[in-house]
Amino acid sequence: MKNSIYIILGILLLSSCASLNKRQFSADAMNEKLVTLDRDSITLSQILEKNKGKQIFAQVFASYCPVSQDSFDDVLKFQKENPEKVYIFFSVDHSYYDWKRGLKYVKPKGQFYYIPKKGDGALGKFLKLKSIPRFLKINEQGEIEVYKTSKVSEKLK
Template sequence: MKYCFLLLCGLVFSSCAIFHPATFSEAALKDTIQTTDRNSITLEELTEKYRGQKVLIQVYASYCPYSQDSFKDVVALQKEHKELTYVFLSVDHSYHDWKRGLTDLPVKGDHYYLPRKGKGTLGKFLKLKTIPRFLLVDPTGKLLVYKSSKVGDIAKKL
């Protein structure tokens, strides 16, 4: 009886696999992002720009208190891991809110705006429901960390 219970538990817990894609989907790569000069680029162009580099991506909103709290941890990570490239994707309410919020951010890196927030193909690919969200991309474009709300999870993979 004990073995049957253990076998049943093993089957139940092993069937609860977590979705972790290896790379961005083709649809997500076609989604557009805005630069600080309000030019549109695709996620594919963005990933090509950073090919060959290990990249930490943070999805945030400047008005979000949880995002603001997470910046302290990102700043600490930036001091320890200068070899990383830091990319910040904002889901602020508007382009103008985002631009205004950039002046108060303590983090250094490249900043972009997601005009369709979680409703675009990138947001759907990420299953973006909460922020902040962290991703870690290796130099070949592979997603090492797909879904994390803590900088500590990223630090463990470095």
């Protein structure tokens, strides 16, 4: 009986760790409609295709979030140390207008997109988006190398 409990606990532990090591975006996440600065519709698939062959540093943030705002200085430093990367920022602001208004306070430069469905859409659910800021590292083939980290660190290089 004791061995059965250890086996079950081991399986649960391994399966929970596997969810933190996702390598590919789901089809639903890839096809969710995001919004560009010009208010055009774009999918994550199109964004990744546009940046194919490049290493991507991605951040999910909200312009109103103090923790996100504090992270921008770290992102700026990271950008200066790693200019070869593509920088993509996904916002979960309350509205498109709040996002556009808040961008004047965002210091890092890069590609900016708004996630209208926030954590309730396919991308938010895939990312298990519960807190921000959130950072990801995506390799040249569009595979996720770092699925979840809440701060800029060496593992994003």
